[in-house]
Amino acid sequence: MGQRQLRKKSGLARVSGITAIGLALAVVIGIQLGGIPWRYRKQLWQLQGAAIGALVGYLVGRLDRGQG
Numbered sequence: 001m002g003q004r005q006l007r008k009k010s011g012l013a014r015v016s017g018i019t020a021i022g023l024a025l026a027v028v029i030g031i032q033l034g035g036i037p038w039r040y041r042k043q044l045w046q047l048q049g050a051a052i053g054a055l056v057g058y059l060v061g062r063l064d065r066g067q068g
Contacts, residue, residue: 033044 036044
């Protein structure tokens with residue numbers, strides 16, 4: 001039983017580490033994007049919209065696939 005708890009802790013530490021790295025990466029990218037001139041902001045918003053649309057389409061496709 002001790003090894004099981006140790007595995008859970010190491011798994012939690014791994015997830016926490018990945019989350020921390022992801023958050024740090026998001027902050028660095030946000031700072032870098034903050035320096036982009038305003039004329040490119042519309043293109044960034046379009047890129048974000050396309051990425052979110054692709055993600056939602058993928059998730060809906062995955063959820064809908066199991067019910068057919």
